[in-house]
Amino acid sequence: MAFPQQIQSPPQYQAEVVVNENLETLGHQAVYGKNPLTTTALTWGYFGGRWGGFAVADGTLTLTNSATNYIVVAVATGVASVSTSNTNWNNSTDYARVYQLTTAGGVVTATQDHRAGPGGAHGYSAAGGGGGGVSSVAASGGVETTTGSPITGTGTIRGAVAVNTETGTTYTYVTGDRGGLVSHSNGGAIAGTLPQAGTTGFEANWYTFVQNVGAGTLTITPTTSTIDGAASLALTTGQGVMVVSDGTNYYTMRGRSSGGSSGTAGKHSIYIPASEMKPSATGGCAALATIASGADQPDITTLDFDATAAEHAQFSRVLPKRWNEGLIQYRVHWSHPSGASAYTVVWYLEAVAVSNDDPIATSFGSLEVITDVGGTANDMYVSVESGNVTVGGSPAAGDMVFFRITRDSPSGTDDLNVDARLHGITIFITTDAENDA
Incomplete structure (x- = not known):
């Protein structure tokens, strides 16, 4: 039977039933x-x-x-x-x-x-299909309109990257960073926090770009989620990534390898072996010594630092011209002989830059302490990377930088009761140019 039901002629019995049934079918339109x-x-x-x-x-x-x-x-x-x-x-x-x-x-x-048609109560589509319609389209999160205003008729949308400049030591990324660039700049360590992937605003396909242009290391840590399978991601100076949510965790697209290269602006390491250091003239450590670790095995060449008195060693280096003359970090490579009953060692590093015709007798800058723990005789121990070492003087390109490394055995924290053997240190500098031209 076709709709609507027809009233027969001559007038049929209970024609009102047919009318009411038709109206019932159409009732949703009311x-x-x-x-x-x-x-x-x-x-x-x-x-x-x-x-x-x-x-x-x-x-x-x-x-x-x-x-x-x-x-x-x-x-x-x-x-x-x-x-x-x-x-x-x-x-x-x-x-x-x-x-x-x-x-x-x-x-x-x-x-x-207006109930019928696009935008009307009977034409509305929550999914955006069917008879739904819009009267104004705004653009954000990686796109913009060419006029900068919402499109109410016809218009053009194009890609856009908004820049959010952050200079603090902490930052929590927001949904509004979607499609934009968050640029971090601070001389100290920076903690960036990503809300858990999949929460409101950070659902699958949310993305942002992040760069670190400051001297301090930026560490991005998601809440609960991981980033590239790890708990956090560290970006040194000059590094940047694209961060993407899959609704559960975060992944990155990196434009530069995490190790960098000697000809690239950013953070670089310089290893200084103990053989390039000398005991300080005052309060110096023991002279360079070499012992065998075993037959046909690597020798142990170290400067040995006393268990009771603070002792020092020094070295100097003309750092590359592309060094930004800013903060430096370091890491200690050390070991200890047998006979130890406690294993905590405290080291600190100081530095001062001396320019042409400046007096060498100049005070070092502020010291930066590293505490590390040993435990097994003749094992190599590598400390964590230090905080920032402020280079004394007025650093300039081409300066001679004097360094002093100290074992602070009287500190109260250092309890290694035998010599601490220094194999060398790695210093980290930040460069702001591709070369020394």
């Missing part, structure tokens, strides 16, 4: 439609029913006289409301249109039914 029984003067009545999964009750709305009244339905709740402002009327993301009513003299003088 949802939010005008209810003549409850509409009077400035009271607008509407029918209920089911819409968008909601059970809608019959209701009324109070109109404003001598105005244009906009009736809309909230997509999230199915609740109808009226306003003389067209803000919600033009918000096709959160609202569907119902009626535009003009009032004057305490009654409705003009009616526009």
Whole structure:
């Protein structure tokens, strides 16, 4: 049987049944439609029913006289409301249109039914398909409109990268960093925190670009999630990555290997063996010594530092011209002989830069301490990377930099009761040019 059911001629028995059955089938189209029984003067009545999964009750709305009244339905709740402002009327993301009513003299003088068609309550599509429509398109998160304003008719969207410059020592990435560049710059260590992947705003496909242009190391740590399978990711000066969420963890695309290269601006290491150092003239450590570790095995060539008195060794180096004359970090390579009953050693490094025709008798800059723990005789121990060493003087390109490494055995923390043997140290400098030209 085709719809609608036809009333036969001559008039059939109980024709009203056929009419009511037809109207029942069409009843969904009446949802939010005008209810003549409850509409009077400035009271607008509407029918209920089911819409968008909601059970809608019959209701009324109070109109404003001598105005244009906009009736809309909230997509999230199915609740109808009226306003003389067209803000919600033009918000096709959160609202569907119902009626535009003009009032004057305490009654409705003009009616526009917008329930059908794009943007209307009966044409709305929450998924963005079907008969849905939009009246304004804004752009963000990696794209922009060519005019800088939302598109209300026709227009062009293009890629865009907004720059967020951060100079502090801590930063928590936000959803608004999507598609942009977060540029970090600080002389000290920087802690960057990523909210857990998959939480609101950081769902799958969220991404941002991150770079470190400061002297301090930037460590990016996700909450709960991992980044490239690890708990955190460290970026030294001049390094940058693209960070992407897969909804569970974060992954990166890197434009430069983590090790860098000797001809690239960024952070670089210089190893200084004990053989290039000398015991300090005052309070110096023991002279360079070499012993065999075993037959046909590497020799142990070290400077030995006493277990009771603070002792020092020094060396000097003209650092590359491309050094940024800023902060330096270091790492200690050491061992200890047998006979130890405790194993904590405290080291510190100082440095001062001396320019042409400057006095050599100049105070070192502030010292930076490293504490490390041994345990097995003749094992090689490599400390963590230190904090920042401030080079004394007024560092300039081509300066001679004097370094002093000390075992601070009287510190109270150092409890290794035998000599600590220094094999060498690795210093880390930051360069701001590709070469020394």
